[in-house]
Amino acid sequence: MNIVKIASVAGLLLGMAIVPAQAQSQEASSMETGQSRAQQLMGDIAPKLAELTDDVLFGDVWERPGLAKRDRSLITVAALIALNRPEQLRSHMRLARQNGVAEAELVETITQLAFYSGWPNAIAAVGVAREVFAENDAQKGKPPSSTNDAVVVTKAGSQPSVAGAAANFTGAVRVDMRFQRPLPVRTGGGIVTFEPGARTAWHSHPLGQTLIVTEGRGLVQHWGGPVQPIGIGDLVWIPPGVKHWHGASATDSMVHVAIAEAQDGQSVTWMEQVDNAQYRGSDR
Numbered sequence: 440m441n442i443v444k445i446a447s448v449a450g451l452l453l454g455m456a457i458v459p460a461q462a463q464s465q466e467a468s469s470m471e472t473g474q475s476r477a478q479q480l481m482g483d484i485a486p487k488l489a490e491l492t493d494d495v496l497f498g499d500v501w502e503r504p505g506l507a508k509r510d511r512s513l514i515t516v517a518a519l520i521a522l523n524r525p526e527q528l529r530s531h532m533r534l535a536r537q538n539g540v541a542e543a544e545l546v547e548t549i550t551q552l553a554f555y556s557g558w559p560n561a562i563a564a565v566g567v568a569r570e571v572f573a574e575n576d577a578q579k580g581k582p583p584s585s586t587n588d589a590v591v592v593t594k595a596g597s598q599p600s601v602a603g604a605a606a607n608f609t610g611a612v613r614v615d616m617r618f619q620r621p622l623p624v625r626t627g628g629g630i631v632t633f634e635p636g637a638r639t640a641w642h643s644h645p646l647g648q649t650l651i652v653t654e655g656r657g658l659v660q661h662w663g664g665p666v667q668p669i670g671i672g673d674l675v676w677i678p679p680g681v682k683h684w685h686g687a688s689a690t691d692s693m694v695h696v697a698i699a700e701a702q703d704g705q706s707v708t709w710m711e712q713v714d715n716a717q718y719r720g721s722d723r
Contacts, residue, residue, distance in 0.1 A: 512538040517548055520564045521556035523604060530704050532571040542572055559599040566619060573621035607709050610637025627706060628698040638686025641710040645702035650675035650695045657693035659685040684713045
């Protein structure tokens with residue numbers, strides 16, 4: 440086994456919501472198109488990377504006899520909790536349940552990691568676990584743990600803030616009041632605060648995204664399009680699949696509410712960073 444090839448794709452589990460073939464078989468889109476999850480996510484842009492993902496990461500690494508798939512799933516879940524990657528964690532928690540990891544073991548993993556990877560990471564993982572466990576209950580015909588017709592009020596400040604992941608943001612970014620409800624609801628989001636000069640990486644959303652600016656002054660741009668200034672009260676719609684970025688201006692912070700729907704368990708695909716030259720050219 441070529442260790443260079445392994446290294447070139449091993450990080451994909453931590454950066455994209457891709458799961459091995461046995462889990463892909465349960466995704467309707469995969470069955471309809473005959474493509475693997477990797478091919479769907481990046482085959483049109485990076486076919487060789489999709490091939491390496493399928494052949495090396497999932498065709499070899501996940502199939503190696505040195506670790507049981509159950510153990511591989513638990514290790515991967517732990518890594519995603521530690522890195523605070525909730526979108527990818529959701530897919531791999533589902534896979535972990537399929538591979539025999541008990542709900543109680545996942546909860547213990549979250550609790551253990553709270554003391555090593557940070558309390559906010561653990562709190563975010565609890566929300567993902569709640570959603571995955573509810574899906575399992577629904578598949579088994581169990582009643583939900585709480586009534587679906589009750590109004591839920593989450594008080595401001597009741598959730599810890601989470602720092603924006605360095606792989607997905609430039610500068611100081613804070614995410615508050617993340618929300619994601621169990622299926623069949625697909626809508627999720629949060630309140631995102633960007634300090635001056637902070638911004639997202641380039642990214643896209645499979646079903647689009649809505650931004651509502653509540654404080655400050657910021658910028659938004661789609662690939663190949665003009666930079667547009669945005670401010671308090673502005674409503675921004677990013678169409679499905681459109682590559683874009685958004686963030687604060689160079690001199691002002693910005694706060695916006697971000698809302699997006701998930702498709703096949705994924706609501707965002709992250710890409711390269713908006714470099715300083717791009718950003719400096721965009722400042723208004």
